[in-house]
Amino acid sequence: MKVNSDQTARALWITQAGKPTLLDTVLGDSPDGVRIKTLYSGISRGTERLVFRGQVPKAEFDTMRAPFQEGSFEFPVKYGYAAVGTIQSGPRAGQLVFALHPHQTQFSVPSSAAIPITPSVPPARAVLAANMETALNILWDAELGAGSRVTIVGAGVVGALTGYLFARMPGTEVCLVDTNPDRATIAQQLGCDFAHPDQVPQNSDVVIHSSASSAGLATAIAAAGVEATIIEASWYGTQPTTVPLGGAFHRKRLRIISSQVGRIPAHMAARWTYGKRLRKAIDLLADPVLDALISGETEFDDLPQSYEAILDASSTLCHRIRFAQD
Template sequence: MAQAARALWIVAPEQVDLRPVAVEPGPGDVVIETLYTGISRGTERLVFQGRVPESEHATMRAPLQEGAFPAPVKYGYCAVGRVSTGDRAGQVVFVLHPHQTRFACPAQMAVPVPNGVPPARAVLAANMETALNILWDAQVAPGDRVAVIGAGTVGALVGYLAARVPGTDVTLIDRDGARAALAEAFGCRFAQPEAAQGDADVVIHASASAAGLGTAIGIAGVEARVVEASWYGSGETPVALGGAFHQRRLQIISSQVGRIPASHAARWDYRRRMEVALRLLVDPVLDRLISGETRFDDLPRDYAGILAAAGTLCHRVRYGA
């Protein structure tokens, strides 16, 4: 039997609304009452602004998205809720689902949140999964000097993971000096771009800016790996390939969470990667990445401001009282 729910829709570029939806579970589905969702600022801002290139409309679809780019579209992928049906009733799970009060999904897509990870923190799972994939692409090794440019949610999580590889010296680089405290809490050094030290073994760029990419290339050591983890949407981004780029024999590697790197693909699937990402959220220090919280009913009023605010990391949406 269909159940009523409400969902956030981008009805036109830079316009959102809450719309009623019918939840109609199929065979093998579970119904989930949403507790929290997370706003992934970088990607959701591009979708909100209608900046998903037509060539990427298929590849940028969220797993349980409805509608189509540019609009109207129901988009998002950071949902935590409680199963309300079947033998898993009461279980808290993470699902790659848009912002919606209640929804149905195939049971295998509802990944249990481990004991010790609060549901309110589990909204970071998709970002942690991305960071894990980036670390695989970066091939960070013990003792490496690692620079991460862009201390947003994903960049900070990459720094957090890299700092836990034995012997690494990890620096988070960001224009916002207020991110220094976050870097320290995550076990990293901090620098603003003009003070960033060179000769890094691995550089991970996550600022989605041409200036940040230029800094990444500028501080990479000889034969170092530069991992481009940003997604720019439509438009062109200049890349600084002059200067010492060729003399240093630098590598620029793209990283995208939609594919598991070849180094892991023979043994890993998406479910295993997500389970590991959730387990990695056990550390309470990661709560520092939740930069604010909004009631679901207030999203139409607040959504644009959340996406526009430079200080936003992961903004949590609360459902219910």
């Protein structure tokens, strides 16, 4: 039986490790749902690369599921969580919204999952919302005080957004650390200092690690001052991790704690919901300087040919996907 074109969409699927393709997907509607035509989506390089390579641990299959993922991490799988589009019908018709949905030309989600985009935030920039939500959660986990000295090891999009938030707290000194010297310009634009790992600042009050590498974690530990806290914001998947707990780690009485966007920190959970946090993350994207974190753009039809290169390129921050605008 032929399915009407308005009941189908095309989506990016990973059919097996390292194999992306565009496939037709039948749309389902629910009584409380909204149909959204996608304008843009964003590639979250770190997580999507682990999914693409089949490096999500089996023990984490349930916790790592994206809200509207289809398939499984053993393939095929449709994965992603940064879509921006326009509601097509009903009382909210024409409204620009963000949804935690994979890369797909149109889709249906419950109305509560379609988060309105603040008028001051252009839809092309709103693809950063999921990453900003992660950065906001990291800030909460750090319980940062005004005037703190902060070092962020790993100036990818999450690390850079975290630096942007921290740099706007009164008196805070923030340094982004990365092996890529090109990130120095971005750090300056975001109001942060920049250093190569060989020149990492010492005696930081809080250190954020977001490079997803053992070398980066060692750098983070070296940057921490006495009684300081290291926030581990990386996701390693199945990659083994070496943690250097010798040297000054015990003498300095350091703490390493994890930050994961799937949970709201305990000291905030009584007052915040996931929806409220995501709405705040969208509001925080009003600053035009954040356009510097969009490192490239690809047409959706060209995505299967470009996807692997985008994920592998060390220069990738948030790569934006543009959908047909008709």
